[in-house]
Amino acid sequence: MTLVQRLRTEPGVAEVTGDPSFVSRDGRSAYLSVTLAVPPDSPAAVDVVRRIRASPAAPGEVRVGGPTAEFLDMSEETQSKTWLVIGLVLGLSFVFLTVILRSVILPLKAIVMNLLATGAAYGLLVWGFQDAHLAGPLDFVSSGSVQVYLPLTAFALLFGLSMDYEVFLVRRVQEEWRATGDTEHAVAVGLRHTALPITAAAAIMAAVFGSFVTSDILEMQQIGFGLAAAVLLDATLVRIVLVPAVMRLASSANWWLPAWLDRWLPHIDA
Incomplete structure (x- = not known):
């Protein structure tokens, strides 16, 4: 069975075409155009690329290019670096907060709270876009997944924004605690002085990110919705309720x- 015949029997492949003009002069390489029967950004399309790469029916090397192959390569590269990026962000955040706040407990609490907000945003993304519950209101066709780069990108952006709110709130509490030595009073005063600025800043950020959902591009909708949801959750439930309660x-x-x-x-000293 030739490679063309093999590809035509592959599930998820609609057509395979070749052009004599795309054969090298030495006859050792050729270009084939494979048309998929599934959406190019779907898990089924990725499986087609994996199967072709894993078991090519040809005497030489088979290389697969195009949008789906690029998506797969980016996905694998992103996944291989995910834990490295997360480890660097968490480690540097812990060191920075330990120096600024002169505490071990507060940096650990900040990291846990930020991960809660980020995890909630991931859940909403899966619910809205991967499971297609927002397909009707936002007028899109779900591919059954979210963009591969979105979780890591959202994590880095949201962690930075969350740390801003964290430092803003906790530093004010720390100032009051140093003056009075009363943690309960310091938390109340810090929350009273920072709740409105934090909420206002989060509302502005959420409005900016939320405007992305009006785009006709699915990737932009996912980015906008995920970031807006995470910012609102962090600035309301996490930063204004959970953080003061834990402190x-x-x-x-x-x-x-x-x-x-x-x-x-x-x-x-700042």
């Missing part, structure tokens, strides 16, 4: 820092 419950443990670490870390 109130932790009480004096919020400010715990080992003496040896306190001596080793640089002192930054």
Whole structure:
């Protein structure tokens, strides 16, 4: 069976065509055009590319290009670097907050809270776009997946925005705690002074990101919806409710820092 015949029997392939003009002068390579019977950005199309690459029915090397192959290559490269990026972001965030807040508990709490908001945004993306519950309101046809680069991109952007709100709130609480030594009072004062600015800033960001859902491009809709949902969740449920509640419950443990670490870390007053 020739490669053309093999490809024509492949599930998900509609047609295979070749052109004599695309054969190299030495006759050792040729170009084939494969038309898929499934959407090029669907999981079924990716499976076709994987099967062709894994078991080519040809004596030489078979290389697959085009949008689906590019999508697959980007997906594999992104997945291979995901944990490295997440580890760097979490590690650097922890170090930065430990230096600024002079605490071990608060950086850990901030990371957990930020991951909660990001995870909730991922869930909404899957519900709305992968499961197609928003297909009607937003007028799109679901491919059964979200863009491969979106989770990692959204994680980096949202973690940066979340840290802004975190530092803004907790630094105000810390200032009041240093002045009074009363954690409950400090949390109340910090929340009273920062809740409105945080909510207003989040509303602006959510409006900007949310405007992307009016686009006719599915990728833009996914990015806009995911970022807007995460910002709203973080600035309301997480930053205004959960963070103050956890700090109130932790009480004096919020400010715990080992003496040896306190001596080793640089002192930054702002």
